[in-house]
Amino acid sequence: MAEKYRAAEVERRWQAEWERSGLYKVADQSDRPKYYSLVMFPYPSGDLHIGHWYNFAIADSHARYKRMRGFQVLEPMGFDAFGLPAEEAAINRGIHPFRWTMDSIKRMEVQLKAIGAMYDWDREIATCLPEYYRWNQWLFLKFLEKDLAYRAQAPAVWCPHCQTTLANEQVVAGRCERCDTVVTRRLLEQWFFRITAYAEELLDVSGLDWPERVTTMQRNWIGKSYGVEFRLPVEKRPDVEISVFTTRVDTVFGMTYVVLAPEHPLVDELTVPAQREQVQQYQEQARRATEIERLSTERERTGVALGISAINPANGERVPVWIADYVLGSYGTGAIMAVPAHDQRDFEFAQNFGLEIREVIAPASLSASPPPTSEAAELRQAYVELGVLMRSGRFDGLDSDAAKIAIAEWFESLGVGERKINYRVRDWLISRQRYWGTPIPIIYCEEHGAVPVPEDQLPVLLPEDAEFRPTGQSPLTYNPAFVNTTCPRCGRPARRETDTMDTFVDSSWYMLRYCNPHIEDAPFDRAAVQYWMPVDQYIGGVEHATMHLLYARFFIKALRNMGLIDFGEPFKHLFNQGIILGPDGQKMSKSRGNVVNPDDYVQRVGGDAVRCYLMFIGPYDGGGPWNPQGISGIEGFLHRLWNLVLDGPDPNAPQTSGPADDRVLRLLHKTTQRVTDDMERFRFNTMLAALMELINALLPQRAKVSKQLWRDASERMVLLIAPSAPHMAEELWHRLGHTESVHLESWPGFDPSLVTDSQVTVVLQVNGKVRDKIEVAADLGQEQVQELALASAKVQAYLDHSPIRQVIYVPGRLVNIVTI
RNA sequence: GCCGAAGUGGCGGAAUGGCAGACGCGGCGGUCUCAAAAACCGUUGAGGGCAACCUCGUGCGGGUUCGAAUCCCGCCUUCGGCACCA
Numbered sequence: 001m002a003e004k005y006r007a008a009e010v011e012r013r014w015q016a017e018w019e020r021s022g023l024y025k026v027a028d029q030s031d032r033p034k035y036y037s038l039v040m041f042p043y044p045s046g047d048l049h050i051g052h053w054y055n056f057a058i059a060d061s062h063a064r065y066k067r068m069r070g071f072q073v074l075e076p077m078g079f080d081a082f083g084l085p086a087e088e089a090a091i092n093r094g095i096h097p098f099r100w101t102m103d104s105i106k107r108m109e110v111q112l113k114a115i116g117a118m119y120d121w122d123r124e125i126a127t128c129l130p131e132y133y134r135w136n137q138w139l140f141l142k143f144l145e146k147d148l149a150y151r152a153q154a155p156a157v158w159c160p161h162c163q164t165t166l167a168n169e170q171v172v173a174g175r176c177e178r179c180d181t182v183v184t185r186r187l188l189e190q191w192f193f194r195i196t197a198y199a200e201e202l203l204d205v206s207g208l209d210w211p212e213r214v215t216t217m218q219r220n221w222i223g224k225s226y227g228v229e230f231r232l233p234v235e236k237r238p239d240v241e242i243s244v245f246t247t248r249v250d251t252v253f254g255m256t257y258v259v260l261a262p263e264h265p266l267v268d269e270l271t272v273p274a275q276r277e278q279v280q281q282y283q284e285q286a287r288r289a290t291e292i293e294r295l296s297t298e299r300e301r302t303g304v305a306l307g308i309s310a311i312n313p314a315n316g317e318r319v320p321v322w323i324a325d326y327v328l329g330s331y332g333t334g335a336i337m338a339v340p341a342h343d344q345r346d347f348e349f350a351q352n353f354g355l356e357i358r359e360v361i362a363p364a365s366l367s368a369s370p371p372p373t374s375e376a377a378e379l380r381q382a383y384v385e386l387g388v389l390m391r392s393g394r395f396d397g398l399d400s401d402a403a404k405i406a407i408a409e410w411f412e413s414l415g416v417g418e419r420k421i422n423y424r425v426r427d428w429l430i431s432r433q434r435y436w437g438t439p440i441p442i443i444y445c446e447e448h449g450a451v452p453v454p455e456d457q458l459p460v461l462l463p464e465d466a467e468f469r470p471t472g473q474s475p476l477t478y479n480p481a482f483v484n485t486t487c488p489r490c491g492r493p494a495r496r497e498t499d500t501m502d503t504f505v506d507s508s509w510y511m512l513r514y515c516n517p518h519i520e521d522a523p524f525d526r527a528a529v530q531y532w533m534p535v536d537q538y539i540g541g542v543e544h545a546t547m548h549l550l551y552a553r554f555f556i557k558a559l560r561n562m563g564l565i566d567f568g569e570p571f572k573h574l575f576n577q578g579i580i581l582g583p584d585g586q587k588m589s590k591s592r593g594n595v596v597n598p599d600d601y602v603q604r605v606g607g608d609a610v611r612c613y614l615m616f617i618g619p620y621d622g623g624g625p626w627n628p629q630g631i632s633g634i635e636g637f638l639h640r641l642w643n644l645v646l647d648g649p650d651p652n653a654p655q656t657s658g659p660a661d662d663r664v665l666r667l668l669h670k671t672t673q674r675v676t677d678d679m680e681r682f683r684f685n686t687m688l689a690a691l692m693e694l695i696n697a698l699l700p701q702r703a704k705v706s707k708q709l710w711r712d713a714s715e716r717m718v719l720l721i722a723p724s725a726p727h728m729a730e731e732l733w734h735r736l737g738h739t740e741s742v743h744l745e746s747w748p749g750f751d752p753s754l755v756t757d758s759q760v761t762v763v764l765q766v767n768g769k770v771r772d773k774i775e776v777a778a779d780l781g782q783e784q785v786q787e788l789a790l791a792s793a794k795v796q797a798y799l800d801h802s803p804i805r806q807v808i809y810v811p812g813r814l815v816n817i818v819t820i
Numbered sequence: 821g822c823c824g825a826a827g828u829g830g831c832g833g834a835a836u837g838g839c840a841g842a843c844g845c846g847g848c849g850g851u852c853u854c855a856a857a858a859a860c861c862g863u864u865g866a867g868g869g870c871a872a873c874c875u876c877g878u879g880c881g882g883g884u885u886c887g888a889a890u891c892c893c894g895c896c897u898u899c900g901g902c903a904c905c906a
Contacts, residue, residue: 173903213824217901220823225905246906259906301904331905338906344821345904424905545901616844618833627832633844639859686834689843696843763839768887770839808886814838818886 005642007606011727015113023741024118026074028516028528035071036532037063038511038571040540040548044079044086044126046104048111049588050596050614050626054580057611058620058684059539060117064723065679066537067118068747074532075118076514078125079105082133083503084162084178087436087468097436097468101128111599116607116726118743125517127506128436132513134459135523136505137441139555141452148194148558149430151442151450155263155287155329156429158186163472164433165190167502168426169221169547177547185287191440191499192427195554199224199423201568202553210574211621217545223424228408229333230417232258232310234270235318242266242310242321245332245422249411250403252314253392254339254360256350258321259303261329262286270321272307279304279323286325301326301349312337313416314407315393324349332422340382347382361387361400428551430502435468435475437500445487445494454488460496474498507548508555511535511570529565538571541579549574575682578623580614585625596626608725609634615684615724637692638728641717644695645732649710650703660704662758667697668716669754675720676747684724691720711736719748763814764789766798782809789815 018024039059042052060075067073081101090097105126112119125132143149156165161181165188170177195202199222205215227247234240242258260267262283271279282304303324310321326345327336340350341359350357364387386400395403411417431440439460441453453460466479476482476498487494509523515532516525534556540548549571556570581587582594589595601610613634618624671694678687698713705713715736722729722742733742757778762785764772772794776785786807789795799819808816 213901216824220902223902223905227906244906248906326904326906328905336906343906345906422905542900616832622833624832627845630832630845636859637844685832686843689834692843761839765838765887768838768885773839806886808838810838814887816838816886820886 003646005639005728007608007727008603010731011114011116011602011607014727014730015116018741018743021741023743024075024120025122026072026120028531030072032070032072034074034532035063035066035537036074036511036535037066037537038076038514038535038539040538040544041078041080041125041507041510042108043083044081044101044104044108046089046100046107048108048598050598050610051580051588053115053598053610054614054623055539055541055577056112056117057115057607058577058615059537060115061611061615061684061723062537062539062679062682064118064726064743065747067743068719068723068745070746073118074123074514075120076123076125076517077112077117077119077121078123078510078514078517079108079127080503080507080510081105081126081128082437082500082506084164084434084436086128087434090436091469096464098128098464101126101436114599114602114607115611123514123517125510125513127503127510130459130461131520133438133462133506135509135513136438136501137453137458137460138455138523139509139559140441140501140505141455141458142562142564143193143558144452146558146562148197149191150194151189151191153187153189154192154429155185156188156190156431157183159183162434165429165431167429167504167547169428169550184289187287188431190429190431191442191497192429193554195428195551196423196425198554198557199425201557202425202550208569208574209572211542211576214542214545214549214574214576218550221425221546221550225422225424227420227422228404228411228417229420230313230411232313232319232337234321235309235311237270237308240266240269242335243333244335244337245420246337248339248342248400248404249407250386250389250392250395250398250400251339251342251360252312252337252407253389253395254341254358255312255314255317255319255337256340256356256358257319257338258310259324259327259336259338259346259349260306260321261327261334262323262325263329264323264334266335267306267323270306270308275305275307279306282323282325289325301345301352303349303353305353313411313414320355322353330426331424342382342384344382344384358391359383360389360391361385362390363387364399428502428504428554430505431499432502433472433474434500435462435466437503438462438505439476439482440497440499440501442497443485443487443494444497445489445492447492448487448489450497451488451494457488462500474500476500504548504551508551509559511552512565526564533565534567534569535571537573537575539575539577542576576621578619578621580617580623581625583626583628596628601631605631605635606638606727608728609638612638612688612724616688618685620682620684634688637688637695638725640695640699641721642728642732644699645714645718646735647702648714649705649707653703653705653707653710655707657706657709658704660701661706661709664698664701664705664709664713666754666757667694668713669750670757672716672720672748672750673755676750679723688724691717716748718742719745760812762789762812764792764795765814765816766795767818767820768816769798771795771798778812782811785809786815789817 037059039055063073063075086097086101090100127133140149157171159166159176159181161179162176166176171183174182176183203219203222203224225247227245228249229243229245231241231243234242303322306321308321309318312319338346340346340355340357342361361383389395389398389403395406398406408419439462441458441460443451443453445451463479463482466475468475483495483498485494485496486492512524512529515528519525552570557568559565560568584594586592586594598610609631613631616634671690674690675687718729718732729742759775760778762774762776763770764774772792774788776788786809802819804817804819806818
């Protein structure tokens, strides 16, 4: 019996040795092909939980596998260190965010090292350090130069709990993505990145190997729609026109009113004096409403008439102009033509206010019969499908698709409108009224307005002595030493911008920085980036589909157009790992008390066992509950592997190879093929199942196979498990007599001629039901196999002299004899 | 409401047109032990049968096929995304 495996001691020892020998230091050039393996970097919360392990440890196993396959692998680690949680923690505990963050990073470095990953710690980054965030500022200035950053007054999403504005992407169903508070809107001057300029390019995901649901989410988020934008003259106001956007210009003859968003710039101008008070009240009410209230489809449709009419350019009819909060100021032109018969929202609104509902589209199936003469009152809801036009002048009888084109062309020829594409995506609001972030490098001068901080004055340091409690104003506002400065243009007193940047700016380009994080005169090292980028495999949660992943793609495209890089996508392959739930099947949270701390398990059964167990739980994109009992299966497997290797061949085993050797050799090669295939396809659960099957089959053969083969089998198993259980594999490799690290070895290959069995089991069916099985030589011909099948007594019994109508033969698998 | 994914033993799951339940957990029985733990061996979908074996069985209902967990149609449930985007 071999000595017991002492995981904690072995793991500590090898981690120290790997660090000492610099085993995982990565050079920026190699004869080997490069492979950049990246996980979404963690927020320094101070506690590495089992979910981090699920993400990081498994990603590391895959990266180790790639390294053994001959790639030069870059696997960096760092911290997404700015952001609200540090401020919250700092406020709650009275510690400065900087200290809290740096302490958390220190703790997490220790915990991360317990994973046993190949991180090259020389490349570590922390985004809250000036050496990093100065490049956020530098990139901001570049974006400004290219008109990709701009300042505008807009009704920004406001989170009352976080006391800051948010980007649209950070609002989930009307609630703050971070703290789940119902958000409101505030009219503020804010900085934006012009991501909408890249809407079309971002829709192109060809060449990306990403989960389809992520690309679908991005496509839906960008929301491209084709339509017509046209202008309506306003009665008695030849100086004003109302622009509207519609995707259903085929229904334009059904327009019975026009709606402006409450915040539409023309509202004041167009409102008649008698309506002024009501209109202003409504505007105020709409401004105060939370997103939840505004977005609720259950809600009664409200609005106020301005007391003025516009002219429908299609038929010259007068239609009243209203404001209503179901029209958004931020989409299209902020105004719509309302066609209540063919739009459900307009329909409900028209019913509420007794406005005319005029049907102009007949369902296509009814087109043969005369147009229905039904009164509007009979309609229960809008008919929103396509159909055939009626009451539409010379367009009557056209189907919707043809009419969309015909009417668009007509409008274009009249000069009242043109075809237009609109996108749902909004520009990215990056201003945050919080302390713990990158200061936006802008100075406001009375004479010169918003002046960029000159490059040579970067970084604009975040002052350490600031009051950071959120008040709704940016904390930096209260720091005179920070705020008061001089204008870079004229030298007169000026004020600094006091908002900080959204932390998604930091994570939009960090993958470039990892390539050479020590470069001092540029955000990234062009040569190193040229070598390593794009990221070959990116692993992280799906929750970033329309935030980080979209922003990073935008950044890379913008940087490419600036000539700073020469590729257009940051992440070639993307994998979304699932979420590990608590043992109760619920999402882990401190308040539920179901958070699993990996440290206890690492101490007890070893990091290798935790890694393997997480891989074994199920498909990697599935996640699932942490079942503390299940880990014993992996423990047992690893112990049996340990014993198998250390016990060595049976003392009475044959010296020369016999028939058992042939079977075992085939099994070794077949398993190698399965493990290789599963590793490539991220199927870690079946990869480990294959190794378990192998060891289960191997153990009873110990006395039967030759000593040499037993040793070969041991070595092969150690190599196959090395990416998944790197510490034990290293220990076993050395115990087998090797002096170099197992992690410098190549992945074992397999001989295609050995992965198929010489004997195969053929299933014999009668009318699709299994009745017998026979063992035949794999290369036996169809006729012989069928003969053997018909010779089977069991088959004969079921055939019972019935005439055979058909025989299905699947080579090496089955024979199905059909009699009916 | 719209879009998407998924439903398989007590549990995690495997099998993507060809032996349903690989592998593991848990359970049951056994070996060892004074005993327990650990380790090891056997067994474990349901029903029937002394047994060899037989029948049923992958959310529900239909279909295609020699053959369906797998493909098609309809429904139910769960999860995820979007949700006034004109």
